[in-house]
Amino acid sequence: MAYCQHIGVEFMFINDLDQCQWIRQKFERPGVMQFSLEEKRTLLARMVRSTRFEEFLQRKWSSEKRFGLEGCESLIPGSGDVKYHLGMYHRRINRVTDRNITLSLVANPSHLEAVNPVVQGKTKAEQFYCGDTDGNRVMSILLHGDAAFAGQGIVYETFHLSDLPSYSTHGTVHVVANNQIGFTTDPRMARSSPYPTDVARVVNAPIFHVNADDPEAVMYVCTVAAEWRATFHKDVVVDLVCYRRNGHNEMDEPMFTQPLMYKQIKKQKGVLQKYAEKLIAEGAVSRQEYEVRRSCPEPISCLHSHYVWCAGFFTLDGQPKSMSCPSTGLPEEELAHIGQVASSVPVEDFTIHGGLSRILKGRADMIKNRTVDWALGEYMAFGSLLKEGIHVRLSGQDVERGTFSHRHHVLHDQNVDKRICIPMNHVSPNQALYTVCNSSLSEYGVLGFELGFAMASPNALVLWEAQFGDFHNTAQCIIDQFISPGQAKWVRQNGIVLLLPHGMEGMGPEHSSARPERFLQMFTDDFEVRQLYDCNWIVVNCSNPANYFHVMRRQILLPFRKPLIVFTPKSLLRHPEAKSNFDQMLPGEKLFVCCCVSEGRFIYLFYLKLFTFYRTNSGV
Structure with a gap:
């Protein structure tokens, strides 16, 4: 010293x-x-x-x-x-x-x-x-x-x-x-x-x-x-x-x-x-x-609170805005193009793992059959937003490959150390950048970081994925103090997305429930009165890949920003019946989101809120 x-x-x-x-x-x-x-x-x-x-x-x-x-x-x-x-x-x-x-x-x-x-x-x-x-x-x-x-x-x-x-x-x-x-x-x-x-x-x-x-x-x-x-x-x-x-x-x-x-x-x-x-x-x-x-007296200057970009979402010239949302579907040729990128290696002389070759071939076969699984539905949503100039950032533990080895958004050359390829950044010549990053083994710190990142711009899709949905409990302070009360307490809108793997599949008490009841309990009580303005967040448990695709695109296409809590599946990631057809992802298609919760009153509460939400957003 x-x-x-x-x-x-x-x-x-x-x-x-x-x-x-x-x-x-x-x-x-x-x-x-x-x-x-x-x-x-x-x-x-x-x-x-x-x-x-x-x-x-x-x-x-x-x-x-x-x-x-x-x-x-x-x-x-x-x-x-x-x-x-x-x-x-x-x-x-x-x-x-x-x-x-x-x-x-x-x-x-x-x-x-x-x-x-x-x-x-x-x-x-x-x-x-x-x-x-x-x-x-x-x-x-x-x-x-x-x-x-x-x-x-x-x-x-x-x-x-x-x-x-x-x-x-x-x-x-x-x-x-x-x-x-x-x-x-x-x-x-x-x-x-x-x-x-x-x-x-x-x-x-x-x-x-x-x-x-x-x-x-x-x-x-x-x-x-x-x-x-x-x-x-x-x-x-x-x-x-x-x-x-x-x-x-x-x-x-x-x-x-x-x-x-x-x-x-x-x-x-x-x-x-x-x-x-x-x-x-x-x-x-x-x-x-x-x-x-x-x-000597000096004037006391007041520094004004900065409301970032949330003020103009609900009003225009002092009058309430229309709450409609454009269609979240995509033309079939665009779906096919993104699917082709997802099933290829757009870099020459790049050696991938043999097991990954089979996965990419399986994706190509799905595209030929006009179907998508969960990982491919996510690829479609992210790729289309990137093509439209929307920055997408996905962060969390092991998100590059995916905790369940389903995503594979970062390919590693099997012969050259540190040589990687991110096909998602090859969707379109003038696309936005896709950032996918494995995080440190931290929920509290990393979720807080991504929340701060999402604060900076409404024109970005920022997602944090828990390794297992149960693990969000170590980040509960960020959820309770920043995300849930964001608009009411801090006068801020934020569009951060939480992906929480959820499913009672016999994997033990730390790898099963993402606790949907916690998030439903924290829903704004007077949601039905002022509906979208007072809604503090949106909670979904998607029933198929097409729903997930629409939910991700809607998060950006909506004329406002709310946190989105998604209970993502585990066993459904590869279930042969958990696939969607292109017809469910075309323009004009509507999504239906279902949720299964142990307590009956929460099921009722959830569907009531879903009904009022989709009635208001008839364009989805």
Whole structure:
């Protein structure tokens, strides 16, 4: 560990010599932390602004819990160190480069750190859609609490996505507001590691510990963190060691449980006062100038919530839109063309496995007979959307081949390592890109990531598939806090699709039920009253491949976005009678979705909702 005044740096565990030397140059050379007079005055002005904003809130809402910034003023966001928020979108000018910067705060709940993978997914999507392959135009900053950073497993899961090809955002700056206490629990009872940031060692991220009472040290460390991310495109952690002057919130009495700690805190001068006295002693600012700036009223600007792209779905010029949906069927020649792609290897001198050759031949035979099985129906849906310019992203554990070896969307050359072919990207010359990616063995983190990816654009089909539907229970926080209440709680529409393999086929309690009753219980109760607008998601259990084909296409063709929960089969994937004819997939065809649930009231509820939905969407 290296030290520089109020800064400690952990980097000796990093196994790259160039990276270690880079860090040494930033912290071990004498006089590296030098600021100009203008920079010091600007820093003081920001400290005044953040402190006065907290004072304004305290006067205005003296009896409210606001989880204030006092004790961590050097963070300077002006919104405290408890991070739940409806979300914000703001554009401002960078005064140094004279270029616009867009700042987007993702809405997040009190479920600590759950928003981490959501932010990463949204960042990845923004990079994808603007062609930012190296992360030079879009980046993410994650703000953590110390107790949550050490205690929440989703932090670890998100770190492990950081260098995976289809999930990397090319480096994230993590800022930990380390107030050295959770609510009433001391660090010695909250973690087994010396520092709350030790989890970041797993990806060799440098960790900068900095005293929040030294604004210049904080500013320097944050600058170095930004330079690290820009240079190496890897994660970096800033551990901002601070305290909470008022306890967990302004209505709290921290002396109940941390009496000695808070006796010391009460003796501490505020960081603004400390820094002002330092600059006055240096002659960088006069006391009179400081007092004038301290007392001069400044306007409080309001940052508006950013409702992304959901606002225009249901209304047009203030009037309700028509809720019709175009036909989801396709002409037979298009079905045949996509089927031909699905049954071929569109790359020369590419050797595939003998067993896969038989599978592709079987697909070709089905096309000749004008039939599709489950995997081919999915291929038809994805391929047609790609041809229409719709980006399709399928993510999850083993999705490239499919948990049940039915999909085979990525072909591997049997003679050349790492040589692959994705036939779906050869459907049409001007098609959109198909992204299919095996994920890490994580449900919570990866589902959160895909949810964030789906936030970025309504014109993409983003799907997460569980290895078995039962496994969604380890991602329940994302489902409960983001997906189910997305529109009502966060004022966002989202079209993410969850594919949950489901079937009571004697495979045991962890490989059978995807728990349809949970999703039906979480249906919006007043669905029949306002129908589509208040519907929080759509739940289906398709009876044949044609239904699945129509459901996938309808997800994009509908004039709005709702999460879609699909209970996909297992034994039906290869059942000889679980096939559909081309006639069921042509333009003008309607789909019928059936669901079998153990509790009778859920069957009734489900069919009632299906009836009202399809009555409203007669074009399907």
